[in-house]
Amino acid sequence: MKIVKLKKSNLHPFLQAASQDAELWAPVRQKNNKHSFQPIKDFATIDLNYTRTILPPRKLFLPPQFNMFQASLQGYKEDFSHVSPKVIFGVHPCDLHGLLIFDEFHRQNFEDPYYLKAKENTLIFGHSCWPDDKCFCQSTNTHLVEEGYDLFFSELDDYYLVWIGSSRGDDCLRLAPELFDESLSEEDIKGYIAWQEKRNQAFKLKINFFAMPDLMELRYHHSLWEKLGQACLSCGSCSLVCPTCNCYNVQDQPLLSQDASNIQRCWDSCMLENYSAVAGGENFREKRSQRLKLWYTHKLQAYISKYGKPACVGCGRCIATCPVDINVFTVSRALEGEEVEAFWNRLAKEVNP
Amino acid sequence: MKGKKLKIGIYELTGCAGDALMILNCEKELPAIFQAVDIQSFLMAKSDNIDDELDVALVEGSVTTEKEVEELKDIRKRSKIVVALGLCATVGGIQARFQDPQKWQENFRQVYGETKMELPAVVSKPIDAYIKVDFYLPGCPISKEQFLNFFTRVVKGAPPESYPQPVCVSCKYKENDCLLKNGLFCLGPLTADGCGAVCPSHNLPCVGCWGPVQGGNWTSEFYLLQDKGFSREFIKKKMANFAGTKLSEFWKQFDRRD
Amino acid sequence: MKVEKKTTLTKNPFLPDPARIVRVYPLTQDVKFFQVRLVDINKALAFQYHPGQFAMISILGAGEAPFSISSTPSRPGLLEFCIRKTGTITGAIFNLKENDLIGVRGPYGNGFPIEKMLGKDILIVMGGLGAAPLRSVLLYCLDNRDQFGRVILLHGAKCPAEMIFCQEFQDLKKREDLECYLTVDTDDTGQWEDNIGVVTTLFPKLKAINPEQTVSLVCGPPVMYKFVIQELLKLQIPKDQILMTLERRMKCGVGKCGHCAIDYIYTCLDGPVFTYWDVIHMRELI
Numbered sequence: 001m002k003i004v005k006l007k008k009s010n011l012h013p014f015l016q017a018a019s020q021d022a023e024l025w026a027p028v029r030q031k032n033n034k035h036s037f038q039p040i041k042d043f044a045t046i047d048l049n050y051t052r053t054i055l056p057p058r059k060l061f062l063p064p065q066f067n068m069f070q071a072s073l074q075g076y077k078e079d080f081s082h083v084s085p086k087v088i089f090g091v092h093p094c095d096l097h098g099l100l101i102f103d104e105f106h107r108q109n110f111e112d113p114y115y116l117k118a119k120e121n122t123l124i125f126g127h128s129c130w131p132d133d134k135c136f137c138q139s140t141n142t143h144l145v146e147e148g149y150d151l152f153f154s155e156l157d158d159y160y161l162v163w164i165g166s167s168r169g170d171d172c173l174r175l176a177p178e179l180f181d182e183s184l185s186e187e188d189i190k191g192y193i194a195w196q197e198k199r200n201q202a203f204k205l206k207i208n209f210f211a212m213p214d215l216m217e218l219r220y221h222h223s224l225w226e227k228l229g230q231a232c233l234s235c236g237s238c239s240l241v242c243p244t245c246n247c248y249n250v251q252d253q254p255l256l257s258q259d260a261s262n263i264q265r266c267w268d269s270c271m272l273e274n275y276s277a278v279a280g281g282e283n284f285r286e287k288r289s290q291r292l293k294l295w296y297t298h299k300l301q302a303y304i305s306k307y308g309k310p311a312c313v314g315c316g317r318c319i320a321t322c323p324v325d326i327n328v329f330t331v332s333r334a335l336e337g338e339e340v341e342a343f344w345n346r347l348a349k350e351v352n353p
Numbered sequence: 354m355k356g357k358k359l360k361i362g363i364y365e366l367t368g369c370a371g372d373a374l375m376i377l378n379c380e381k382e383l384p385a386i387f388q389a390v391d392i393q394s395f396l397m398a399k400s401d402n403i404d405d406e407l408d409v410a411l412v413e414g415s416v417t418t419e420k421e422v423e424e425l426k427d428i429r430k431r432s433k434i435v436v437a438l439g440l441c442a443t444v445g446g447i448q449a450r451f452q453d454p455q456k457w458q459e460n461f462r463q464v465y466g467e468t469k470m471e472l473p474a475v476v477s478k479p480i481d482a483y484i485k486v487d488f489y490l491p492g493c494p495i496s497k498e499q500f501l502n503f504f505t506r507v508v509k510g511a512p513p514e515s516y517p518q519p520v521c522v523s524c525k526y527k528e529n530d531c532l533l534k535n536g537l538f539c540l541g542p543l544t545a546d547g548c549g550a551v552c553p554s555h556n557l558p559c560v561g562c563w564g565p566v567q568g569g570n571w572t573s574e575f576y577l578l579q580d581k582g583f584s585r586e587f588i589k590k591k592m593a594n595f596a597g598t599k600l601s602e603f604w605k606q607f608d609r610r611d
Numbered sequence: 612m613k614v615e616k617k618t619t620l621t622k623n624p625f626l627p628d629p630a631r632i633v634r635v636y637p638l639t640q641d642v643k644f645f646q647v648r649l650v651d652i653n654k655a656l657a658f659q660y661h662p663g664q665f666a667m668i669s670i671l672g673a674g675e676a677p678f679s680i681s682s683t684p685s686r687p688g689l690l691e692f693c694i695r696k697t698g699t700i701t702g703a704i705f706n707l708k709e710n711d712l713i714g715v716r717g718p719y720g721n722g723f724p725i726e727k728m729l730g731k732d733i734l735i736v737m738g739g740l741g742a743a744p745l746r747s748v749l750l751y752c753l754d755n756r757d758q759f760g761r762v763i764l765l766h767g768a769k770c771p772a773e774m775i776f777c778q779e780f781q782d783l784k785k786r787e788d789l790e791c792y793l794t795v796d797t798d799d800t801g802q803w804e805d806n807i808g809v810v811t812t813l814f815p816k817l818k819a820i821n822p823e824q825t826v827s828l829v830c831g832p833p834v835m836y837k838f839v840i841q842e843l844l845k846l847q848i849p850k851d852q853i854l855m856t857l858e859r860r861m862k863c864g865v866g867k868c869g870h871c872a873i874d875y876i877y878t879c880l881d882g883p884v885f886t887y888w889d890v891i892h893m894r895e896l897i
């Protein structure tokens with residue numbers, strides 16, 4: 001892979017050049033010190049000193065709500081208005097892995113044009129990161145990336161090592177070749193290695209991830225699920241913020257003064273009560289515990305068997321989000337046989353007084 | 354063509370009339386609404402009201418007098434579809450907080466003394482305490498978008514299947530940082546979505562004005578809030594504000610267990 | 612390094628094809644029969660499917676839902692559905708008349724494994740609306756009669772008026788190459804000439820079954836499965852030769868919306884047909 005060097009002072013000029021015919025999106029600090037990918041008008045608002053955005057970058061490819069097509073008796077009119085040329089800067093390795101899973105998911109079986117067209121029209125510039133107490137991508141083996149980006153920016157002292165991941169990424173560099181330095185010095189290489197090692201030591205949160213598939217199987221009927229079900233608020237937040245959750249609902253929204261409807265697609269969550277309800281009053285996951293089991297089967301055991309891997313990339317968003325602390329970490333501890341939270345214990349008493 | 358139009362009636366019982374007003378507020382869409390249906394009765398908007406057979410009756414407000422009980426039963430008899438419009442009609446509204454007849458009598462006496470009422474009053478109830486309701490459109494007041502969506506589906510002959518979801522879903526669509534997680538008293542997980550999470554989007558916790566969402570986990574959130582340092586009485590009071598009669602059973606069980 | 616390949620997307624799997632209702636008539640009080648044809652005649656003829664697959668049907672202003680294809684691919688051109696009125700979309704379908712337009716996408720799902728059924732004895736057990744997917748395979752077997760061994764049909768309904776395709780199946784009884792048994796739980800007409808009792812009361816009437824040689828197909832209301840499967844196991848039909856179609860909520864039919872997930876498979880891709888072996892070794896199937 002080709003690697004070049006970019007002085008930090010050259011970053012904004014480069015982004016300027018790269019996003020000439022596209023909308024630039026990057027992390028911006030929001031209220032409460034949380035971050036979000038936002039369209040950038042002023043480079044100064046880009047804040048790379050972040051760990052995770054509230055929503056993962058998948059919102060840029062399949063937004064929470066959008067129209068798939070307009071239906072009428074005359075026929076169907078596809079609506080791709082959510083697709084526009086974009087450059088996303090500052091995507092961390094876990095989220096790049098999330099997008100790789102999304103790529104595979106939306107390509108397999110039936111290609112999903114709403115995702116794939118948006119993806120085709122987007123350049124992805126990854127960025128290195130530093131873990132906080134909720135990151136555990138090292139445990140999911142998603143802390144490093146080899147693919148899934150056009151360019152990847154490894155931040156070192158006053159420069160970046162820029163990894164060129166695609167031919168389109170290479171084209172971007174050619175827009176402003178004078179900003180880059182093609183020759184890496186011995187120091188640069190040593191600096192990068194030292195940084196890598198330091199980062200490897202920095203992960204505080206560890207999950208014995210590869211024991212999870214067996215534990216999910218062995219404790220499938222364990223009472224821990226009932227306890228979790230008592231605590232869960234069915235708010236759906238965990239799945240809405242997860243970079244690998246794909247569920248959606250479809251609504252036919254007729255227009256008042258025309259014989260036509262907008263067919264709207266919106267994010268759904270398998271934590272919601274009616275998610276698996278069918279005609280005749282049957283609901284296959286009426287209980288919260290059953291809904292949690294489905295989610296954790298996908299995150300900890302295996303997603304669609306074709307992935308051959310669990311669909312958790314260790315981003316820590318469920319940890320940062322769930323109001324009652326049901327998340328990949330606490331559930332993995334519960335699966336290992338530990339009573340984790342006092343809160344759960346009290347609820348457990350509620351279940352078996 | 355006129356014969357084919359749906360006959361609609363919009364009625365107001367006890368409430369602030371905010372929901373009916375919200376319909377009138379759909380300024381841009383009003384011509385289309387009047388074009389699409391035949392509005393037989395809408396006291397706030399017109400004077401030549403006819404109380405006849407209806408396809409759809411939209412009823413706002415809770416039931417607080419005996420006369421309203423009769424009126425409501427009459428509306429049901431005349432209408433194919435009855436829709437509860439707004440929080441008061443759906444759960445009884447804020448005025449339904451006192452369901453205990455004795456307490457209610459006390460309050461009543463405190464406010465009105467021994468005055469003899471012209472319209473004998475009853476404990477405030479949602480309309481489904483007296484009649485069958487086909488659809489609910491909660492909100493305090495209802496949202497324009499939600500109303501137009503529902504209304505259009507009804508006009509086209511296919512009222513939507515309900516798919517209950519809490520305010521948190523919209524709150525995440527809007528990419529808000531969770532206030533409950535940060536220790537604030539947010540009722541989003543227990544509240545029916547429909548407002549699009551306006552309050553959390555302005556950094557204000559949800560107070561539950563859309564009423565209880567189906568499947569909400571009140572027990573867990575109660576303990577969670579207690580853990581975060583709120584007093585039992587405070588939590589109960591806040592939770593009861595917009596839940597109307599819908600939580601009576603829950604509180605009975607909850608108090609027995611605790 | 613993998614270079615981003617430009618996917619040339621020729622087809623949008625979410626777009627339905629317009630179809631016209633050719634015939635519609637009631638089968639029972641709350642089930643109607645619909646015969647539809649894709650408006651584009653080339654697409655109508657090219658619509659290839661297996662018995663047991665389903666299609667997504669959409670009604671403008673109401674939405675989209677999955678329905679089993681009841682017709683057989685051996686009679687191309689027309690698609691047939693039996694639809695029970697249960698809610699919004701099915702209610703809207705019920706209001707449609709001949710010549711009205713609907714949207715159709717599909718076919719989806721795995722369908723019955725016809726290759727594995729060739730040369731075998733076919734034992735079909737259906738209850739109520741279970742006739743919708745199983746009629747397809749029944750007609751397929753009858754249209755290709757020489758490719759199968761015995762074909763046995765057990766069909767049960769609550770009462771004579773509830774029996775879907777009652778006349779069609781009554782006529783089939785006359786066929787010598789089909790062993791057809793009909794039953795109703797209760798006869799409120801006094802005119803019923805066949806068996807009275809639940810569908811399992813038909814099993815004693817069957818001529819001796821060669822279990823290894825038999826593939827059994829079951830579809831009906833959830834309560835029916837338990838009892839029918841007991842009978843099939845008593846007959847010693849191997850677990851992986853007992854096929855059943857399952858229902859889940861479905862919003863896309865193409866493995867994207869997630870609603871039909873069971874453990875880590877999607878019913879719309881890997882189902883709705885499963886073997887009894889799948890059912891006992893997968894956790895969430897029944």
Ligand SMILES: Cc1cc2nc3c(=O)[nH]c(=O)nc-3n(C[C@H](O)[C@H](O)[C@H](O)COP(=O)(O)OP(=O)(O)OC[C@H]3O[C@@H](n4cnc5c(N)ncnc54)[C@H](O)[C@@H]3O)c2cc1C
Pocket residue numbers: 274276277278279280281282514665675676677678679680692693694695696697698699700701702740743744857858859860861862883
């Ligand atoms: C593979 C498959 C084959 C089917 N074949 C037939 C058939 O041949 N004939 C037939 O009459 N029915 C069939 N069904 C069931 C049919 O899809 C539902 O009856 C229909 O979706 C109900 O839609 P509705 O809008 O009328 O009901 P709604 O008003 O939407 O709701 C009524 C009930 O249906 C449930 N429901 C809503 N959407 C779906 C959905 N997409 N999938 C399943 N349940 C849903 C709701 O939870 C609710 O309980 C099949 C279902 C599946 C999954």
Ligand code: SF4
Pocket residue numbers: 238241242243244299311312313314315316317318319328
């Ligand atoms: S399960 Fe949690 S940690 Fe894993 S990818 Fe999803 S949100 Fe991130």
Ligand code: SF4
Pocket residue numbers: 231232233234235236237238239271321322323324325326327
């Ligand atoms: S696990 Fe937590 S975030 Fe997920 S639905 Fe339950 S309460 Fe909400």
Ligand code: SF4
Pocket residue numbers: 235237323520521522524525529530531532533534539540541542550553558559
């Ligand atoms: S802020 Fe309130 S509404 Fe939003 S996710 Fe948190 S609990 Fe739900």
Ligand code: SF4
Pocket residue numbers: 520541544545548549550551552553558559560561562563564
């Ligand atoms: S209080 Fe809750 S339900 Fe009411 S408008 Fe605010 S966020 Fe919406």
Ligand code: FES
Pocket residue numbers: 860861862863864865866867868869870871872877878879880
């Ligand atoms: S129906 Fe959408 S994934 Fe199966």
